[in-house]
Each structure stands twice: as C-alpha cells, then as structure tokens.
Amino acid sequence: MPIFKKPTIKAESGRKREIPRGLFQKCPGCAEVVPEIELVQNQRVCPRCDYHFAQPAKERLQNLLDPETFVEMDADLKSVDVLRFQGMVTYKDRLKKYRESTGLLDAVISGYGILDGYKVAIAVMDFGFLAATMGSVVGERITRTIEYGTAERCAVIIVAASGGARMYEGMLSLMQMAKTSGALARHAEARLPYISVLTNPTTAGVMASFGSLGDVIIAEPRSMIGFAGPRVIKETTHQDLPQRFQTAEFLEEHGLIDMIVHRKKMREQISRLLSYFVVTP
Amino acid sequence: MDIQPLDFEKPIFDLERRLQDLKTHSDKHDVDLDSAVAAIEAKLRDTRRQVYGNLTAWQRVQIARHTQRPFALDYIERCFTDWSELHGDRRFADDRAMPCGLAMFDGQRCVVITHQKGRNTKENVMRNFGCAHPEGYRKALRVMWLGEKFRMPIISLIDTPGAYPGIGSEERHISEAIAVNLREMIRLRAPIIAAVIGEGGSGGALGIGVADRVLILENAYYSVISPEACSAILWRDRRHAAEAAEALKLTAQDLLKLEVVDEIVPEPEGGAHRDYDTATKNLGSALRRNLAQISKIPIDELLKQRYEKFRRFGSFTGDKAATASARS
Numbered sequence A: 001m002p003i004f005k006k007p008t009i010k011a012e013s014g015r016k017r018e019i020p021r022g023l024f025q026k027c028p029g030c031a032e033v034v035p036e037i038e039l040v041q042n043q044r045v046c047p048r049c050d051y052h053f054a055q056p057a058k059e060r061l062q063n064l065l066d067p068e069t070f071v072e073m074d075a076d077l078k079s080v081d082v083l084r085f086q087g088m089v090t091y092k093d094r095l096k097k098y099r100e101s102t103g104l105l106d107a108v109i110s111g112y113g114i115l116d117g118y119k120v121a122i123a124v125m126d127f128g129f130l131a132a133t134m135g136s137v138v139g140e141r142i143t144r145t146i147e148y149g150t151a152e153r154c155a156v157i158i159v160a161a162s163g164g165a166r167m168y169e170g171m172l173s174l175m176q177m178a179k180t181s182g183a184l185a186r187h188a189e190a191r192l193p194y195i196s197v198l199t200n201p202t203t204a205g206v207m208a209s210f211g212s213l214g215d216v217i218i219a220e221p222r223s224m225i226g227f228a229g230p231r232v233i234k235e236t237t238h239q240d241l242p243q244r245f246q247t248a249e250f251l252e253e254h255g256l257i258d259m260i261v262h263r264k265k266m267r268e269q270i271s272r273l274l275s276y277f278v279v280t281p
Numbered sequence B: 001m002d003i004q005p006l007d008f009e010k011p012i013f014d015l016e017r018r019l020q021d022l023k024t025h026s027d028k029h030d031v032d033l034d035s036a037v038a039a040i041e042a043k044l045r046d047t048r049r050q051v052y053g054n055l056t057a058w059q060r061v062q063i064a065r066h067t068q069r070p071f072a073l074d075y076i077e078r079c080f081t082d083w084s085e086l087h088g089d090r091r092f093a094d095d096r097a098m099p100c101g102l103a104m105f106d107g108q109r110c111v112v113i114t115h116q117k118g119r120n121t122k123e124n125v126m127r128n129f130g131c132a133h134p135e136g137y138r139k140a141l142r143v144m145w146l147g148e149k150f151r152m153p154i155i156s157l158i159d160t161p162g163a164y165p166g167i168g169s170e171e172r173h174i175s176e177a178i179a180v181n182l183r184e185m186i187r188l189r190a191p192i193i194a195a196v197i198g199e200g201g202s203g204g205a206l207g208i209g210v211a212d213r214v215l216i217l218e219n220a221y222y223s224v225i226s227p228e229a230c231s232a233i234l235w236r237d238r239r240h241a242a243e244a245a246e247a248l249k250l251t252a253q254d255l256l257k258l259e260v261v262d263e264i265v266p267e268p269e270g271g272a273h274r275d276y277d278t279a280t281k282n283l284g285s286a287l288r289r290n291l292a293q294i295s296k297i298p299i300d301e302l303l304k305q306r307y308e309k310f311r312r313f314g315s316f317t318g319d320k321a322a323t324a325s326a327r328s
Helices: A036-041 A057-064 A091-102 A136-152 A167-189 A230-237 A248-253 A263-277 B007-029 B034-053 B057-064 B072-079 B121-130 B134-149 B167-171 B174-187 B202-206 B227-234 B238-248 B252-257 B276-295 B299-311 B320-327
Strands: A024-026 A033-035 A108-115 A118-125 A155-162 A194-203 A216-219 B081-086 B100-105 B108-114 B154-160 B192-201 B213-217 B221-223 B263-265
Touching: A024 A036, A033 A036, A057 A108, A057 A118, A057 A155, A057 A263, A091 A167, A108 A136, A108 A263, A118 A136, A118 A263, A136 A155, A136 A167, A155 A263, A167 A194, A167 B174, A167 B202, A167 B221, A167 B227, A167 B299, A194 A263, A216 A248, A216 A263, A230 B167, B007 B034, B007 B057, B057 B221, B057 B227, B057 B238, B072 B108, B072 B154, B072 B276, B081 B134, B100 B134, B100 B276, B108 B134, B134 B154, B134 B174, B154 B202, B174 B202, B174 B299, B192 B202, B192 B276, B213 B252, B213 B276, B221 B252, B227 B238, B252 B263, B263 B276
Parallel strands: A118 A155, A155 A194, A194 A216, B108 B154, B154 B192, B192 B213, B192 B221, B213 B263
Antiparallel strands: A024 A033, A108 A118, B081 B100, B100 B108
16 A cells, blocks of 8 residues: 555636635746635735735725725626627626626726825726626726716726726727726816726736826736737737736836836835825825 | 629629620620520629628628728728828837828818728738737827817728737837827817728727717728637637627627717628729718718817717616716
8 A cells, every 4th residue: 555645635626716715826926835815915915926816806995995995886887788799608698607706796896995095086907807808887987987086186096907898798898998098088187197007917908098098007016918919919920929028027118107016015106106196185 | 903702792793704604695696695684684683682781790891801992092092182191100110001191171171090901912011901000090199189280170091900919019009009099089179080991990990980970881890809809719719700790799780779880881782892983972971971060069069079979888787877977
C-alpha cells in the first residue's frame, strides 16, 4: 500500500460565484492559493503578489465610500428583451442566470454617497454580471448618475469594467455610448469633475465612451484596457502584439491615462484629486 | 460595368442570361421567339419581386457590402459640387479611410465627413477597407469644428465595417478618439445629418453618427457588432452569421421601428449598385429635405432636441417617473 495517495476530492463544477466562504482561490498572478476570506479582507488583492482580483460592485462601494453613506438610486431598473433575441441562448435566459448568480438586476450599482467627506455621484460596474456589458439599464443608470451629479453639483465617479456594448440589445446598446457621453458633455460644461476609474478588464464600447472621458483617468494595476480584443487584433493584423499590450502599464507609458493606483490607495487618491476640483467640500 | 451577382441573386442572373441568349439567337437566326422572350421576361419580373421583396437581414448585409455599391466619394461626386478635401488630423497622419472636406450642396456650403472603402486591392490598401484609425476621427472632429466656426451644416456619410483593430490604433487611443467625438457632436453648434450609406459598423460608425437626423439607405445596415463576430461569440462559430444578422435587428426596417434611425432612403431594385443615378437622386432629396427642416430650428433648440434624441434611447422597466424628473 502506498504511503501517499492522490486525494479523490474533485473540484465541484458549477458557477464560480457560488463558492462558499472559507474556500480558496488560485491567484492568476502568482498561482498561489489564497483563502477567500483573506482575499475579501484584503479588498480582493492578492496578499502575495498584489494581483487585483475582480471585485463585486458592493464590496468596492464599501471600500471607497464612508461607512453607511451610500444611497442607491434606480435600483429597480430592469433590462427588457426588446429584440426578442434568438440565438444559441436567449437573452431572457442569460439575464435570469446572472440575476441568480450575482443577486444583481444588472451590471451596475449606482447612487450617491460620501467619499472622505466629499459628496459624490457614483456608479460601479460589476464584471460578474454578463461581463458587465452595457445595455439599456447600464447606460440609463450611468446617465442618471451623471445627471444627478450635475444637478447636485457634485463630482461623478464611475468605476468601469466591461466587455463592451451588450449585443443582446442590439443598436440600443450602442446608443448608450452616445447617451452617456452626452450627459458627460453637460457635466463638463457645468465645470464639475468626473473621475474615471478603469479596472480589469475595460474594453470596447465602454472605453470608447465614458471610460475615456474622465477629467482624470485612473487605472488599477495590470488591468486589461483597450478598444478591440487582442485576439481580433492578432487575426486582423497578423502581427505579434507588443509586450504588456493593452495593460494599464502600457496605456500609462503611451500617455493615455493619468495614473495607475493600487486598489487600497484608490479612496485616498480620489479624495486628493477631489480636494483640487471641489472648491467647498 | 458588369454587376457581380450575389449568391441569392443566382436565379435572377440565370434568367437574365437565358433571356440574353434567346434575344441573341432570335436576332442572329431571324427566328421569332417573342412569346418565349415574353414568358421569360414575365418570370424574371416575378423572380425579381420574389427575391428583392423578401430580402433577409443577411442578404441585405451582403448588398451593403457589395464592392460595386456607390461609396461616399461617388455620392460626393454626384450630389455635391466644388469638393475640397481637407487632409490630416494635424497630429499624426491623414487617414485615407475617412475623407473629410468642404463641398457645396444645392448652393449651400457644407462640411462633409465620410468613410470610404476601396473597390480593389490597391484602393483597399489606401483606404484600409474603410476601417479608420484614431486620426480619421480626429480629422473629422477638426473639420466639423470648421462647420461650427463658419456656420455650415455637417453631413456625415457612414460606411465602415468598424474602427480598425490594430496596434497603432490602440497605441494612439482609438477609444478616446471615438469617445471625444460622441461628446463633442452632442454639443456641436451646427446642424448635423448622418446617413448610413453601406455598413454601419458599431463604434466606428457611431463615431461620426451623432446627429440631428439619422438616415439609412434601404439595404444598409447598422449594428452593435458584425454578424460574423456575433456568431463567433454566441455560436462559437462564424458560420451562423445569417442567424446572427437576423437576431441583431440591424436592417434599416428594424432600426426605424426601434427609432434608431429617422428615415429610410429608398434604393433602386436590387440595391444602390444597380443604378447610381437613382441612388444618388434619392439620397440627395432626403438630405435636402432634412437639411431644410433642421436648418430652420434655432441652434439652442436644435441642441436640446439632439440631446433628447440620444437621451431617450433604451428599453427597460422600472421607475419611469424618476427619468422624467432627471431629464428636466
């Protein structure tokens, strides 16, 4: 009989989100296995290598805002299958699946709150919901967040993460790009600040609209940020992609973003920026 | 110019050829085949009506991509006079995929911004298949600002598979170039008409597509993603493009229902490439009529309407009352 035996425990297949507390996650950065609980306590940053895991919108709001100050707005907005999208899977089924797995109605949480004493209108996207693609609800809640900021004369903060426009809503999704950018035009004309925070990954329709329009644009370390997907670029151009292509570091080097900020320093950095832009805190 | 038939046009093409053969034969041998000719002509009419009257979304996409379809510069040549192209974004390069400039339309000065595709390899190398880099969008904005400064309306002719997915595009920030155009076009103090004349490929199309009036040619399409890419994502296989085209609701007719476009410009039977003069005349008269309408609206009112036009997009359930108050 062998002294060592391969354990027969099998990883349970199923939805990632449903991993109960107390389990472990393998870090994509250093391959280290990190206890989930330690991750949550560390704002979902790997304690060994600083890899930034995807962070659910609710946790992020807790980390950014002063305790008990967040007031959610437009929480009841729900997407409609306006095109009656027929494909391998229906849009209705997808929505149902992600509503169950994330407990969210759509891919963004928005509202207002206090950040280190500053009132802010804030929207945080949640990549766990259908790759945080932007359909009507995401576009509407972000637009209303901006409009609220303009009306209340406070700063707007949008923490982006997105696979782009949501194809299940067809052209209505694309139009959200114009809608959100239009609201930002008015916010800018009112001389009010907008800070765009890009997280892993932020691409396509969201990058080609509000993601790129911040007075200051901040990215989390090593986030993948770009317009087209790397695979599409490779197939189209038949070229090898440069090292670290489409990472936050690549964008900073090319002068496309203002700064890279560690998640645990984010609140402090935003507060410092607001101290310049907001005349009366 | 011989027109290359598309796959679904094969029955029409075959009949046309048979008709031609019959006529030649009848002339050459002096035989009376009039009744046979008449029969085929009748069948041809029916077949045409059958095929062109029931075009699927995917067939329209193929018409929109036909290499012989009139492109932006063909319309400029026929609808406009005194075309004066302005080159370059004053930063990096001149994007030949997006010719922009000044032209006279109906005796009126205007700014024209376009996408331009190529008809053959040489042209396509120059035009990059109508896929613009950031420079194209930045040039377009620079030229649009001339419209604002010198009080000229802006006409945008959209025809692109999409903005170019390349290394240089990313390095010079294609996202920002498009985003800035969206923000600036919403508040640009000049009347704007956009017309999708062929392919309306996603963000690359919208990047010059924020306008007071959005027109679309009968067989043009405008989509959030190409049918092929949608098929690759949803079916994990590009061969389901026809189904994806149907699902995406990208045809002119669907988009009018969704109010994404304001008006459909009719094309000659079988598509704009079959009759440039009719296509040009139709686009010209639609531009003329819409331009007359929006030019009458005071600019502040026009900007308010433009904002509202794009603000309204979206379909969802929930608290509508809050929307109304947020908008006021």
